[in-house]
Amino acid sequence: MTSKRVYIETYGCQMNVADSEIVGGILNERGFVITPTPDDADVLLVNTCAIRDNAEVRIYGRLGLFSTYKKSHPGVVVGVLGCMAERIRKDLLEEDVVDLVVGPDEYRTLPALIGRAMGGEKGIAVRLSRVENYGDIVPLRTDGVCAWISVMRGCDKFCSFCVVPFTRGRERSRTLESVVEEVTNLSVRGFREVTLLGQNVNSYHDGRNDFAELMRAVARVDRSMRVRFTTSHPQDMSDRLIEAIASEENLCPSIHLPVQSGSDRILALMERTYTVDHYRRLVEKVRQAIPGAGLSTDIISGFPSETEAEHRMTVDLVRELRFDGAYTFKYSPREKTKAWELPDDVPEEEKGRRVWEVTELQHTISLELNAALVGSTARILVEGPSRKSKHDFTGRTAGNKTVVFPRRDEQPGDELDVRIERATSATLLGVRAADPIRPASPSIKESAA
Numbered sequence: 001m002t003s004k005r006v007y008i009e010t011y012g013c014q015m016n017v018a019d020s021e022i023v024g025g026i027l028n029e030r031g032f033v034i035t036p037t038p039d040d041a042d043v044l045l046v047n048t049c050a051i052r053d054n055a056e057v058r059i060y061g062r063l064g065l066f067s068t069y070k071k072s073h074p075g076v077v078v079g080v081l082g083c084m085a086e087r088i089r090k091d092l093l094e095e096d097v098v099d100l101v102v103g104p105d106e107y108r109t110l111p112a113l114i115g116r117a118m119g120g121e122k123g124i125a126v127r128l129s130r131v132e133n134y135g136d137i138v139p140l141r142t143d144g145v146c147a148w149i150s151v152m153r154g155c156d157k158f159c160s161f162c163v164v165p166f167t168r169g170r171e172r173s174r175t176l177e178s179v180v181e182e183v184t185n186l187s188v189r190g191f192r193e194v195t196l197l198g199q200n201v202n203s204y205h206d207g208r209n210d211f212a213e214l215m216r217a218v219a220r221v222d223r224s225m226r227v228r229f230t231t232s233h234p235q236d237m238s239d240r241l242i243e244a245i246a247s248e249e250n251l252c253p254s255i256h257l258p259v260q261s262g263s264d265r266i267l268a269l270m271e272r273t274y275t276v277d278h279y280r281r282l283v284e285k286v287r288q289a290i291p292g293a294g295l296s297t298d299i300i301s302g303f304p305s306e307t308e309a310e311h312r313m314t315v316d317l318v319r320e321l322r323f324d325g326a327y328t329f330k331y332s333p334r335e336k337t338k339a340w341e342l343p344d345d346v347p348e349e350e351k352g353r354r355v356w357e358v359t360e361l362q363h364t365i366s367l368e369l370n371a372a373l374v375g376s377t378a379r380i381l382v383e384g385p386s387r388k389s390k391h392d393f394t395g396r397t398a399g400n401k402t403v404v405f406p407r408r409d410e411q412p413g414d415e416l417d418v419r420i421e422r423a424t425s426a427t428l429l430g431v432r433a434a435d436p437i438r439p440a441s442p443s444i445k446e447s448a449a
Contacts, residue, residue: 003033004114007041011059012049014230015197016082018150020047023081023107024140030111034140038069043077043114045100048084050167052332056084067097077117081107083167087335089126098122104153104168105129128169135174138182145383145412147191151179151214152198157233160271160338161300161331164199171200176209180217187222192381192413192439194218195228202229202236212240219248224439226381226398228252234259234274234282246289253290254400257283258298262317263310266303271338276317283321294399296325299358302351303331304342311354318361324369324400326362328355363425370401370423377433378403382414403428410436 006027010020023045024034035041044066049055063078070076079100080092086103093101099117102110103126113123133153141147152173155164183194196218198204204211211229218227227250234257245251257279261267264275286293299314318326330351333344346354380395380403387394393407395418404427405418414436422429 003031004042004118005035005040006032006043006045006114007035007038008045008047009038009062010047011055012047012051012083014148014195015150015199016047016049018139018148018197019082019104019107021139021141021148022134022137022150023047023110025137026107026110027114028140029138032111032114038066041076042118043079044069045079045081048080048082050083050087050163050334052329053334054332056088059084063095063097070097075118077114079110079114079117083163086126086128086167087163089124093122093124100124101126103128105132107134129172130170131172133172133174135178143189143191145191145381146193146195147186148195148197149179149182149186150174150197152201152204155199156203157200157235157273158271158338160269160342161303161334163334163337166336168199171203173198173204173206175206176214176217179214180221183218183221183225187225190413190439191225192415193226193228195230197230199231200233200236202232202238202241210238210240211236212238212244215241215244215251216248219244219251223250226250226252228254228400230256232257234272234279237282237286239285242286242289245293252398252400253292254294254296254398255286256296256298257286259317260298260300261303261306261310262314263306266306266310269305269339269342270300270303276313280317280321292399294324294397294401295321296327296400297323299326299328300331301328301354301358302346302348304339304344304346306331306346306354311357315358315361318358318365322365322369323362325366326358328358328362330355367423367425370425370428373401373420373428374423375420377417377419378428378430379415379417382410382412382416382436384412397428401428402426403430405430405432408432411438413439415439 008020010016048059066078077099078097081102085101089101092098100113101124106125109125154169154171156171158165202211378397382395386392386404392404394404403418416436417433418430419433420428420430
C-alpha cells in the first residue's frame with residue numbers, strides 16, 4: 001500500500017513548531033510521509049494558536065482555502081490540531097471541511113483517527129492530560145542549525161487573560177535524562193543551537209531537578225552548542241537560574257521576560273503575582289550578574305479598565321528599562337479566562353493607539369541600543385541566507401541580535417566574527433572580520449561519543 005502523504009501547516013509560537021515536529025515523528029513512525037507542500041497530500045493538518053482572536057481569524061481563512069482544495073481532491077482529510085482545536089472543538093467540527101479535531105495532548109491518536117476519517121468518519125480527541133509530555137517521541141526534524149525542544153507542557157499560573165491552562169492543561173515536565181538524550185542526539189547530527197521551550201519554562205521540575213539544573217546539564221552535553229530558553233515568568237526567574245546563565249559559557253545571555261504592564265493595579269487584575277518594583281529589581285539583578293544580557297518582553301495594551309495614566313506607566317517603564325525588544329499586543333478577550341468576565345471597555349481604536357505608542361518607543365530604544373554597537377565586533381552563529389537577499393547571510397549573537405553580512409564561503413552552523421557597520425532597530429549589518437570557525441562533523445562527534 002502506498003504511504004499516505006501528510007502536510008502540516010503551523011501557526012503561533014515556537015511551542016507549536018515543536019509540537020508539529022512531534023506530530024511528524026508520531027505519523028512517520030506509523031508509515032506516513034511528511035511532505036513540505038500541500039500539493040497531492042492525502043492529509044492536510046493545521047496546527048493552531050488560540051492566544052489571540054486574530055490568530056483564529058487567520059485559521060478560518062486558511063480552512064476556506066483548504067475547502068476549495070478538498071473539492072478538487074476528493075478524499076483528502078483535513079484536521080485542526082493544537083490550542084484552537086481544544087478551545088472551540090464543537091464549532092470546528094461543524095465546518096464541512098474539517099474531518100479531525102485533535103488537542104495538544106492527544107497527538108498519539110492521530111494515526112487511528114486519520115484512518116477512520118479516510119473511511120468517512122469524523123473524529124475528535126481533545127482530552128487534556130496530567131501526564132502527557134511526549135518525552136519518548138522522537139520529533140521529526142530536518143537537519144539544520146537550530147532546534148526547539150519542548151521540556152515541559154501546560155501552565156499553572158492562570159493569568160486572568162491567558163487561555164493556555166485551558167488549552168494545554170496543567171504543568172508537567174519531562175525528565176532531565178530524556179532532554180539530555182535528545183540534545184545529545186541533536187549534537188551528533190550537527191545542530192549548533194537548541195532552545196528549551198515551555199509555556200512557563202523556568203518553572204520546570206521533574207521531581208528531582210529544577211530548571212537551573214536542567215540548563216547546566218544541557219550546557220555540558222556539547223560546549224560548542226548554544227543553549228537558549230523561552231518563555232519565562234518573573235516569579236520563577238530564580239537566583240540559581242541567573243547564576244547558571246552567568247557561569248555556563250554556552251548558555252546564551254538572552255532572556256525573554258514578559259512584564260505585560262507598568263501598572264501594579266493592572267498586574268493584579270492580570271493575576272501576574274508580582275509588582276512593577278519586583279520586576280524592576282529582577283531586571284537589575286539580571287543585568288548585574290550578566291553584563292550585556294539581551295532582554296526582551298511582552299506588553300498587553302488596553303486590558304479592561306486600563307486608564308490613560310496606567311498606559312503612561314507602561315510607557316515610562318519601557319523608557320526606563322530599555323529592553324532590546326518588545327512584543328506588543330492589543331488585549332484580546334478569551335473565553336474561560338477570568339478576564340472574560342470583565343468589561344472589555346477600552347475601545348479598539350484606543351488599544352491600537354496605545355500599542356502603536358509603545359511600539360514606536362521600543363523601535364527608538366532598539367535603534368539606539370543597536371547603533372551603539374556600530375564599530376564593534378560581534379561573534380555570531382550563521383543560520384543561513386537572508387530572507388531579503390541571496391547575496392547576504394544572517395546569523396545571531398549570543399544576546400539574540402540578528403546580524404546580516406555579505407555572503408562569501410560561509411556555511412550554516414559556522415561561527416564567525418562580524419564587524420558591525422550599520423544598524424536598524426531590528427538588525428545589525430556588517431562585514432566578516434575573521435575566518436569562520438567550523439564545527440566538528442557529526443561523524444567525528446559520534447565516534448568520540
